[in-house]
């Protein structure tokens with residue numbers, strides 16, 4: 001069978017953030033159920049920024065096998081883990097510290113390497129390799145779910161518009177020292193990781209994201225970092241937005257994209 005093209009993004013919008021938070025929680029729980037049934041564990045990558053607060057719907061959920069979760073961070077700021085800029089800290093405060101995921105299954109950067117970004121990103125990549133390499137031919141880690149945010153300039157992870165890392169095809173984790181959004185020093189997943197996940201979901205809320213959401217979804221030819229997220233088949237990309245953020249986005253194809261995604265999930269025993 002010829003390789004399938006990436007599926008169109010599946011777009012969901014909600015009248016308010018609390019409905020978005022509930023629906024996102026159901027989506028994550030379903031993804032973990034599917035992953036644990038098929039692979040015996042659930043590999044999840046989290047972002048910082050506004051995402052952690054939108055994960056609160058997961059706290060106290062029934063039927064979650066927390067001991068099977070393996071957590072990574074899509075990008076991390078080069079600061080100690082207890083620093084207010086740390087993405088781990090943001091996720092831990094809002095979500096991770098409220099659920100019983102074993103600490104050794106939460107994969108954080110090695111704080112002893114903060115002065116050497118090359119080593120720091122290499123070490124984080126090795127953590128990915130040790131979790132994923134045994135099961136796949138090690139070309140790419142295939143996450144069950146990657147949760148992303150969209151910055152006001154269209155960045156995601158620490159992949160910024162016009163940055164050379166948008167073209168990275170080899171490394172799984174890269175570093176940058178010139179992030180336009182502080183802090184300047186960061187490490188980040190690259191597209192080879194993001195675009196091989198089974199499921200990727202963006203979470204965006206608020207009218208300050210309206211124009212950028214429209215640009216990312218309706219002008220993909222601009223090549224904004226979020227528009228470049230197109231997981232290879234059988235992977236799927238989802239958007240969870242509130243109505244304020246979704247106001248200018250063209251959602252006329254939403255039902256067809258949802259139908260195609262369901263078809264792909266039913267046809268592919270791995271997802």
Ligand SMILES: O=C1O[C@H](COP(=O)(O)O)[C@@H](O)[C@H](O)[C@H]1O
Nearest residue numbers: 047048049050051149150151157
């Ligand atoms: O700096 C970052 O920004 C993005 C987007 O953040 P948001 O607050 O606009 O949602 C975030 O996804 C990324 O993890 C973070 O390091």
